[in-house]
Amino acid sequence: MSARDRAVATVLLQLSLTADGAFLGVGLAYVAFRCIRKFFVTSSAIRKIHQLPYSHISDLRSLCSDDKIPVNSSQNCESQSNSQDGGNIVIVRGIVEAQSAVNGQWTNLRGYGNDVIVSHESGEKGVILEQTQTYIYNEWSGILGWTTDLRSLFPTWKEKGSSSIRMVPFVLVEAGKQSAYVHVNMEGSRHPLPLITVYRHVHPINAFPSTFLQALFGNKYPVGLLDEEKILPLGKDVTVVGICSFRDGIPEIKSCKDLPYFLSEMTKEQMISDLSFESKVLMWGGLIFGTLGIAVLTYSVARNWVKWKAWRQQREARRQRDDTDNSSQVVATEEESADVPDGELCVICLTRRRRSAFIPCGHLVCCQRCALSVEREVSPKCPVCRQSIRSSVRIYDS
Structure with a gap:
């Protein structure tokens, strides 16, 4: 095989494997369609020659x-x-x-x-x-x-x-x-x-x-x-x-x-025999390529469906995280603009009001932004009792 043929084969292989083999499946289905079509044409020719x-x-x-x-x-x-x-x-x-x-x-x-x-x-x-x-x-x-x-x-x-x-x-x-x-x-x-x-x-x-x-x-x-x-x-x-x-x-x-x-x-019998062999090859070729095409297309559709669902979940999680960050920023801005007594300041930033209680210890010592930062640590612990925490809850004044 020449260098150009190898390069073309490489490009065709990469193209066929894109979209998890969708192009390959379509190509196999097209080959199967051509084989089945040629099979019917050959079968019709066999019948005509046999009747002649x-x-x-x-x-x-x-x-x-x-x-x-x-x-x-x-x-x-x-x-x-x-x-x-x-x-x-x-x-x-x-x-x-x-x-x-x-x-x-x-x-x-x-x-x-x-x-x-x-x-x-x-x-x-x-x-x-x-x-x-x-x-x-x-x-x-x-x-x-x-x-x-x-x-x-x-x-x-x-x-x-x-x-x-x-x-x-x-x-x-x-x-x-x-x-x-x-x-x-x-x-x-x-x-x-x-x-x-x-x-x-x-x-x-x-x-x-x-x-x-x-x-x-x-x-x-x-x-x-x-x-x-x-x-x-x-x-x-x-x-x-x-x-x-x-x-x-x-x-x-x-x-x-x-x-x-x-x-x-060839004689008439040899023509019929030759066409019969060709029709069998076309029939089995159409079945094999058709089965492979359907299998590849099914795999491609399943893979792309899973990828689409994962992408949608990631987008939803990213949107929720952005909404949470935006709400935290709004709350922090409001708290920063208010006059906070010294006994109610966050023990971490010392600038915002204490608004989040840790679970399960229940200590109300951090603002919402610092509480979220503590939760995202590798091993989150309460800054007061050093007990491991699972999450935090926002506390609202009545």
Whole structure:
């Protein structure tokens, strides 16, 4: 973990523990909510995929015209509104082939110039080519452990890289039947693709003049460039899950955004098994995080309630003490302004009238202010008999 990541983790930990873990409880509850929400979405996808027909490409025309197909499931897909002929969601498995190889009447669409794509490095042919370049960074701890303090003062290099993807129109061909094919429409699809890596190489990067300063202050600096090529090769056996419709009498499948798969190497049973495992993980994750969130929030509420009650009691005690002090000051002012005989003066201050009697001895020898001062001592004793006292009582003249 880099120094900046450690600093961010420390700040997040301190923030999560504020208010006796209230923020942590809210965060756990939010994670639980996301898990439960994803669980319902995944469970819905499992039901839809389980109900979908798993057919051969040659049977698509009869399946899409069959009234027994669950058409309602396709109406929930956002991509259904983009299909001019409607259609039904189906699952078919076939072999990837270039569009121009199956029928001479097919023409390249949307300006794709070539029939297939050839990898620049490996020479393999395919219909989708993804090229990525990613910088590999190294990090030094810095001189005298300055990394943690100075990383916040100097900007670091952002994760740099480039990615490009090319594709040509392609179809899925049924094994053994070259004339049975379905066109795959990739427009608007955000689903992961079953690409295979055909080239991977790391190129070293020469040091820049600023590399030494970056290393000195603990910043990341690039040491290599990872060059990768991934391709969807011709002849690959894949499964497609999507909305099947007909355009000019030719079957076409496009993605459904409500389903987690479009092109995949897995079969229907493997998809259901994979989604079932994911739904179990999400369910238990939601229950665990939800329970922890409720427990942390309950503890936080209880702790803050106890603190609030203690604070209120302290405030009330402080208010009562201030009222007592204010009344004592008023009484003392009145007594000081009056003419007090020598036999009635306080034995401690010798300026105010005797007004408080000690309990249990009962001696009336102190004014109220001095009596309160005696009570607040560690071991209060009567100034006359030296007997331990518990409190004092104000004596009023009739």
